[in-house]
Amino acid sequence: MSRVVLAIDTSTSVSVAVSAGADWAMGWSDDPRGHTESVAPLMRDQLASAGVSAADVTDVVVGNGPGPFTGLRVGIVSGLVFAHARGIPVHGMCSLDVLAQQALEHVREGEFLVATDARRKEVYWARYRVDPDRPEQDRAVRLTDPAVVRPADLPEEVRSLPTAGRGPVLYPELFPEPLAVLDVSAGVLTGLALQRLDAGVDLPVEPLYLRRPDALTTAERATP
Amino acid sequence: MSTATRIAASRSTDQPLVLGLETSCDETGVGIVRGETLLVDAIASSVDEHARFGGVVPEVASRAHLEAMVPTIERATREAGVRLSDLDAIAVTSGPGLAGALMVGVAAAKSLAVALGVPLYGVNHLASHVAVDIVEHGPLPEPTLAMLVSGGHSSLLLVPDVTDDIQSLGSTIDDAAGEAFDKVARVLGLPFPGGPHIDRMAREGDRVAIDFPRGLTTGRDMERYRFDFSFSGLKTSVARWVQAREAAGEPVPVADVAASFQEAVTDVLTRKAVLACKEHGVMNLQIGGGVAANSRLRAMAQERCDAAGITLRVPRPGLCTDNGAMVASLGAQMVIKGRAPSDLALPADSSMPVTLVQA
Ligand SMILES: [Zn+2]
Numbered sequence: 001m002s003r004v005v006l007a008i009d010t011s012t013s014v015s016v017a018v019s020a021g022a023d024w025a026m027g028w029s030d031d032p033r034g035h036t037e038s039v040a041p042l043m044r045d046q047l048a049s050a051g052v053s054a055a056d057v058t059d060v061v062v063g064n065g066p067g068p069f070t071g072l073r074v075g076i077v078s079g080l081v082f083a084h085a086r087g088i089p090v091h092g093m094c095s096l097d098v099l100a101q102q103a104l105e106h107v108r109e110g111e112f113l114v115a116t117d118a119r120r121k122e123v124y125w126a127r128y129r130v131d132p133d134r135p136e137q138d139r140a141v142r143l144t145d146p147a148v149v150r151p152a153d154l155p156e157e158v159r160s161l162p163t164a165g166r167g168p169v170l171y172p173e174l175f176p177e178p179l180a181v182l183d184v185s186a187g188v189l190t191g192l193a194l195q196r197l198d199a200g201v202d203l204p205v206e207p208l209y210l211r212r213p214d215a216l217t218t219a220e221r222a223t224p
Numbered sequence: 225m226s227t228a229t230r231i232a233a234s235r236s237t238d239q240p241l242v243l244g245l246e247t248s249c250d251e252t253g254v255g256i257v258r259g260e261t262l263l264v265d266a267i268a269s270s271v272d273e274h275a276r277f278g279g280v281v282p283e284v285a286s287r288a289h290l291e292a293m294v295p296t297i298e299r300a301t302r303e304a305g306v307r308l309s310d311l312d313a314i315a316v317t318s319g320p321g322l323a324g325a326l327m328v329g330v331a332a333a334k335s336l337a338v339a340l341g342v343p344l345y346g347v348n349h350l351a352s353h354v355a356v357d358i359v360e361h362g363p364l365p366e367p368t369l370a371m372l373v374s375g376g377h378s379s380l381l382l383v384p385d386v387t388d389d390i391q392s393l394g395s396t397i398d399d400a401a402g403e404a405f406d407k408v409a410r411v412l413g414l415p416f417p418g419g420p421h422i423d424r425m426a427r428e429g430d431r432v433a434i435d436f437p438r439g440l441t442t443g444r445d446m447e448r449y450r451f452d453f454s455f456s457g458l459k460t461s462v463a464r465w466v467q468a469r470e471a472a473g474e475p476v477p478v479a480d481v482a483a484s485f486q487e488a489v490t491d492v493l494t495r496k497a498v499l500a501c502k503e504h505g506v507m508n509l510q511i512g513g514g515v516a517a518n519s520r521l522r523a524m525a526q527e528r529c530d531a532a533g534i535t536l537r538v539p540r541p542g543l544c545t546d547n548g549a550m551v552a553s554l555g556a557q558m559v560i561k562g563r564a565p566s567d568l569a570l571p572a573d574s575s576m577p578v579t580l581v582q583a
């Protein structure tokens with residue numbers, strides 16, 4: 001029997017997809033305040049559009065980020081709780097990997113970057129290479145761990161690679177080769193996750209914060 | 225009997241089974257009630273993580289809520305012996321509280337509602353503090369006067385109907401009562417959270433040793449701020465008193481300071497609560513919130529209520545602090561009274577006014 005997948009990513013905008021074989025539906029919202037408001041209505045509406053009920057879903061996939069914390073958590077907790085309530089597995093995927101896969105529409109070979117908005121004048125980023133020998137749904141190989149950085153601190157030869165994500169929109173002078181891929185697509189997330197699951201890859205759900213909370217312990221405050 | 229008749233019959237006899245989620249501060253609470261009966265109150269607290277910082281760090285709390293959510297739901301259903309598919313409704317704290325923390329609970333509750341196909345009730349945290357006593361002491365007398373005192377709030381509320389009519393009589397104009405306990409504990413070198421430590425130290429001390437100020441209790445203040453509170457001046461006064469001792473090279477009588485400070489707080493709280501009851505002709509007082517666990521507050525409130533002929537209700541300490549049972553209890557009342565569910569697009573509202581019982 002084929003899988004019915006509910007996919008949720010809130011690392012950039014909000015994107016929710018339901019795929020049930022040939023029937024699928026995807027919806028999104030880019031209201032910056034609206035992650036908490038919009039995820040559940042999008043879940044309900046995409047289930048209805050795909051013609052399935054919550055009980056039909058066999059797998060949940062969430063984007064692990066990195067992304068602004070508050071919004072990121074809304075998507076992850078929605079996916080975790082839905083899967084628990086239905087007694088089905090939940091899988092997690094680095095959201096930058098999804099953007100990299102989306103970028104393959106525009107890059108056919110060589111290396112490229114994904115850089116997304118990390119706020120505070122920083123970007124979340126990773127470096128990728130196109131591998132034409134890999135399956136079509138999973139052809140971008142990540143070369144570096146996801147990280148957070150001030151874009152000006154990246155070496156120029158890195159910054160000048162073709163770059164997907166909103167990094168180039170925010171810092172056009174620092175990322176001179178923008179790719180027309182801005183936000184994560186839950187549809188592409190679904191395809192990538194299914195490809196890796198079928199290949200036997202373990203996909204743990206694990207929020208990628210990449211920054212520690214902003215607070216000093218009482219011991220740290222005491223040290224000048 | 226047809227399926228439809230059987231469902232109708234079971235609805236008429238069975239009380240609604242409601243799960244409540246609470247994430248407004250540092251406790252991940254999951255409670256389940258059937259009607260007015262508490263089945264389980266599961267809590268995961270991140271208070272130990274905050275202790276290192278000397279106070280609640282919102283981002284630390286939010287991360288802990290995400291980690292604890294599914295395990296706490298799982299524990300609650302297991303201990304209550306119910307399945308999620310048995311639930312009739314989900315209730316969640318939609319405000320007030322820490323924005324990022326609230327959002328984890330609200331998103332989780334919505335996802336549960338979508339996954340299970342049941343209605344969702346977004347409810348006010350303060351109203352839930354009042355409604356929790358229904359599962360402890362039975363139906364609320366109407367009207368009730370409620371005093372909620374914790375690290376986040378200090379309010380006097382007139383409650384004609386906990387599901388849709390709550391009026392604010394007064395609240396703190398600066399620090400919350402629990403916040404004053406935390407700050408004074410820090411001055412005295414006691415750990416966070418300060419309430420239990422001050423309560424314990426105070427038992428060894430003399431509560432009339434030092435005459436600390438009672439904020440907003442005299443003259444013009446009693447006209448303008450009749451049922452409001454102020455604890456910031458008291459906290460400063462304690463700090464000055466301790467500093468003066470230290471500057472003079474004298475030892476600080478920690479137990480006496482703790483007892484005298486605690487006496488000042490509870491004196492103001494109970495005096496205004498009883499006065500509010502009298503002036504509004506309400507013969508029922510309920511106290512809730514973390515500070516309601518304070519032994520001196522409970523004793524003094526009992527004494528003054530007895531003297532005034534007022535019936536006092538205080539839930540057990542575990543139900544006074546933030547928990548999921550209180551949210552489930554209010555949610556169950558919403559179902560019983562036939563209130564319409566909240567919209568699935570409901571927001572988390574960090575400054576939700578207490579007069580708004582349901583989002
Ligand atoms: Zn509270």
